[in-house]
Amino acid sequence: MKTIQVKPWGKDQGDFVLINEEDFDESVHERIDEGAKKGGKKPAAPAQDPVSKE
Known part of the structure; x- marks a missing residue:
């Protein structure tokens, strides 16, 4: 059986x-x-650390 995530409707539901x-x-x-199914924004890519020069 497939499950889906929905917004909580109570305070203690996480x-x-x-x-x-x-x-x-x-x-x-x-x-x-x-949002993902209706063409919403994709999550931002993680920021990359600049390469340090030593």
Whole structure:
């Protein structure tokens, strides 16, 4: 069974809640990965350390 991440709806649920994909209800849940599916911004690439010259 596939699970998805949704935004928490209670204080003690942490950063996200995993639910079964078939239990997703748009009137109750908000997907965390929604931006990725609708062309949202990609995460920024990590900054690279400058090469030190010795």
